[in-house]
Amino acid sequence: MESSTKCALAHDFNNQLTIILAHCDFLADQCSASATAQSHLAKISAAARHLSLALASYQCALYELQRAVEAKKPPEAVSV
DSSP states (O other), X not given: OHHHHHHHHHHHHHHHHHHHHXXXXXXXXXXXXXXXXXXXXXXXHXXXXXXXXXXXXXXXXXXXXXXXXXXXXXOOOOOO
């Protein structure tokens, strides 16, 4: 159950990163900002993309861990 909660939190965080990326892209397209501002937007966008990929890897690892734990559960007792 704990890994499910962590996976849900990682998913929610990734959704927030998607919003950040969308706003960065919008600002970069709509603003005729200085080269410094464009550079800052590019750095924010690169960091958010990097974190998004890291979270995807984390989610996959949690999923595999959860599957491994469930596979190792002892079978239910059967009354004879």
